[in-house]
Amino acid sequence: MLSIRSGTARDVSLIRVLIYEFAEYERLQALITENELLRDGFGTQPKFQILIAEWQNKPAGYALFFDCYSSFRGRGIFLEDLFVRTEFRGKKIGRALLARVAAIAQKNVCFGVMFNVLEWNRSAIEFYQSLGATFVDDWKTACLCGDAMRLVASEAA
């Protein structure tokens, strides 16, 4: 049996574990701490929302997202992470999490749910395409990060 619920401050240890599992799956490095997740997700001005999926009361996956904005199309939701643990795959849990996020977006009168997919992750790309997602092939994503950000910031009048 699947149930989906909103994550709370009491879930930060679990959320951190899930995020680090997702980072390993994506072959990327996570640096986030429980304290940061607590402050950023469950303070007075939350920077993200999280849904936790449980299969027979065991944590099976999560969706982490936040409000985004298109100056051309208005309100949107950016789905940062959608992850189902390996042992819980094939039970349509990812689809159920995505449906819940889409329902929240629809309720908030959003134009859509935006997300990034790693180019090598064919199964994810095919999954999203089967749901009617459109891929924006002529955008490059970039980051002015860390030292580069600080250097540019130092020019601010």
Next chain:
Amino acid sequence: MLSIRSGTARDVSLIRVLIYEFAEYERLQALITENELLRDGFGTQPKFQILIAEWQNKPAGYALFFDCYSSFRGRGIFLEDLFVRTEFRGKKIGRALLARVAAIAQKNVCFGVMFNVLEWNRSAIEFYQSLGATFVDDWKTACLCGDAMRLVASEAA
């Protein structure tokens, strides 16, 4: 002389004009209305922030951005639009706007400023690379939009 200020509710007509000029430059279609900009930018829970650049008291460009979140790296800013009107190019106005956004990101202890660039826009890509921005080449950006979003949302339990 350049000055940069935060946009207010009194600027929505101007903001709409600037956004539609930017959309034309990007060969994309804007659909946003003044009422939506007023509600989403200047209500009790703003969905975006905007900086307006003025050159000799004439509106010359803008930067529109919002908070984003990386589960791996924490707080970030997503720079949705950075635009300088054609007749005001070559005065380092874009760079000054970006510096101001970077300074806000640094003050908020963000890992960086994320943004998208259109692949054909070589001059923008070179501009950002010269500032030390890193390009994420293995991500595809996608949207579950409009009818596709509503169809998936209808599956939500």
